[in-house]
Amino acid sequence: MQSCFSVVLLALIAWALWSTGFWLVQRADWSVVSGNLPLFAIGSYPEASRWRPILWLGSLLLLTLFTLAQPLLLRRGIGLNSTILSWSWLLMMPLGLWLLAGGGVLDPVxxxxxxxxxxxxxxxxxxxxxxxxxxxxxxxxxxxxxxxxxxxxxxxxxxxxxxxxxxxxxxxxxxxxLFLPVQIExxxxxxxxxxxxxxxxxxxxxxxxxxxxxxxxxxxxxxxxxxxxxxxxxxxxxxxxxxxxxxxxxxxxxxxxxxxxxxxxxxxxxxxxxxxxxxxxxxxxxxxxxxxxxxxxxxxxxxxxxxxxxxxxxxxxxxxxxxxxxxx
The missing domain is CATH 1.10.3720.10 (MetI-like)
Structure with missing residues (x-):
């Protein structure tokens, strides 16, 4: 009885995986995603300044990959200690806010x-x-x-x-x-x-x-x-x-x-x-x-x-x- 139940369950899982894969590859229309990737990433940010949020996202991605690969890099003697890595993550926050909001040499957005x-x-x-x-x-x-x-x-x-x-x-x-004065926003x-x-x-x-x-x-x-x-x-x-x-x-x-x-x-x-x-x-x-x-x-x-x-x-x-x- 348990063997029959296991066979039926495996068959249902295989059918679900096959149906999902077939829909993902053959039937789904991914143009709604591929044609709007910049919108998903940065919204309606001004086109002339889009490099700023993209630079921040790229920096976050590289730092994430470096953090995840830290044990392997340390074994090879090229990793960073935890203090430097922690400060790198902390600096990402003011950097991202400055790049997005602007100020100084950057136009405000x-x-x-x-x-x-x-x-x-x-x-x-x-x-x-x-x-x-x-x-x-x-x-x-x-x-x-x-x-x-x-x-x-x-x-x-x-x-x-x-x-x-x-x-x-x-x-x-x-x-x-509604509780604040009109002049305070x-x-x-x-x-x-x-x-x-x-x-x-x-x-x-x-x-x-x-x-x-x-x-x-x-x-x-x-x-x-x-x-x-x-x-x-x-x-x-x-x-x-x-x-x-x-x-x-x-x-x-x-x-x-x-x-x-x-x-x-x-x-x-x-x-x-x-x-x-x-x-x-x-x-x-x-x-x-x-x-x-x-x-x-x-x-x-x-x-x-x-x-x-x-x-x-x-x-x-x-x-x-x-x-x-x-x-x-």
Whole structure:
């Protein structure tokens, strides 16, 4: 009976794979994707300045490939240490913002013209920059012995986790401008980044709190015996280990943050999903929904897989290297 069930299951899998492959190769019309690759990548960015977002995307791709190949390069003696690699990633953020927004020798480009993959990555990266340090502070406050800090952190975390993300985004994009004076106008992209960051910080705080609770108490006792103060113990001993323990959970949050940026299509920002919806509204591409969404699924899969592989590589690092890097 089990053999028959296995044969039937394998036959169904083979049929599904064959049907999918036949549709991908023979029946699908990929002109809606191939003819609009620049739109998917950079949105309606001015044609004369398109080299700027393309340069940033190319730099991110090269740095990602270099990071993933780091173990192999180190064995050959041509890799970079983790400190230089970390600073390279950090410099990508101001570089991308300068290239896209302009300033100095570059012509300014308003954020309403940003879109596609560039906008998706910007929302993810800068929201993560807000969420991670704020989440660490909230986790420390939640574990603090100070009653005020502990209760305020608890109220923020529980309150934010009880609200759906779309409600936070609606408040930031539609309701917040109604409470501000007419002469004060906050950039829509900035409002989206702050809303994503504040929402994700509550979940990051719980992940980091789990890492803090997983560190044995003997670690802080040994550090105190060496003469380290409370903040030195947290900064040099506890936090590096807690963050390393929390890497899988934090990676899950980063992947979820990347995928949740698609909600901004509902509110008018033309990231990847927004670009797709605008293309499908074109009469020339009527009926091409399946091709567009298969392409989007493949693109999101590549991005999330790259994030997961880099996080796994970070997780496998020696904890002593992390502590040494933190001390430096």
């Amino acid at each position: 308003p954020s309403r013209l940003w879109g596609g993959l560039v906008l998706t990555l910007l929302l993810t990266v800068f929201s993560g920059v807000i969420a991670l340090p704020l989440g660490v502070l909230l986790a420390l406050g939640r574990c603090s012995e100070l009653t005020t800090a502990r209760q305020l952190s608890k109220i923020y975390i529980d309150g934010m986790r009880a609200v759906p993300l779309i409600a936070v985004l609606f408040f930031g994009q539609l309701l917040l401008p 906050i950039n829509r992209l900035l409002r989206a980044v702050v809303a994503f960051g504040l929402f994700a910080a509550a979940y990051v705080a719980e992940d980091v709190r789990g890492g803090l609770q997983a560190v044995p108490p003997t670690q802080s006792e040994a550090a105190a015996a060496l003469g380290l103060g409370p903040w030195q113990i947290q900064r040099l001993v506890i936090l590096p280990q807690a963050l390393r323990i929390a890497v899988p959970a934090l990676t899950n949050q980063a992947v979820g943050l990347l995928q949740n940026t698609s909600l901004m299509a509902i509110l008018g920002l033309v990231e990847l999903l927004g670009i797709s919806q605008s293309l499908l509204a074109n009469p020339a591409y009527i009926g091409r929904h399946l091709e567009v969404y298969v392409w989007l699924a493949a693109l999101y899969w590549l991005l999330c897989t790259a994030m997961a592989l880099m996080a796994r590589q970070f997780e496998r690092q020696d904890p002593s290297n992390l502590i040494a890097t933190r001390r430096s």
